[in-house]
Amino acid sequence: MYKSLKLEREPAFHFRKSIALFLHQTKRLLAVLRNWKENYYSRQALRKLNSRQLDDIGLSSDQVRKECKKPFWIN
Numbered sequence: 001m002y003k004s005l006k007l008e009r010e011p012a013f014h015f016r017k018s019i020a021l022f023l024h025q026t027k028r029l030l031a032v033l034r035n036w037k038e039n040y041y042s043r044q045a046l047r048k049l050n051s052r053q054l055d056d057i058g059l060s061s062d063q064v065r066k067e068c069k070k071p072f073w074i075n
Contacts, residue, residue: 040072 046064049057054064 035075036072039070039075043068043070043072 046059047068049064051061054061
């Protein structure tokens with residue numbers, strides 16, 4: 001009887017473990033996508049700054065150009 005009870009629990013355990021792993025991987029994927037979105041929009045904002053605003057934040061136009069050339073998936 002004990003072995004049959006144990007066998008009944010194993011599929012449920014593996015299912016819950018699979019769900020937990022899926023949720024963890026989904027959260028990681030969403031974090032990566034949020035990071036990519038942040039990179040994209042922050043670089044778009046940098047492009048719009050004029051030279052006075054760049055001086056205020058301590059960046060040169062060359063630094064901004066270099067940063068804006070990076071693809072969104074690169075930090």
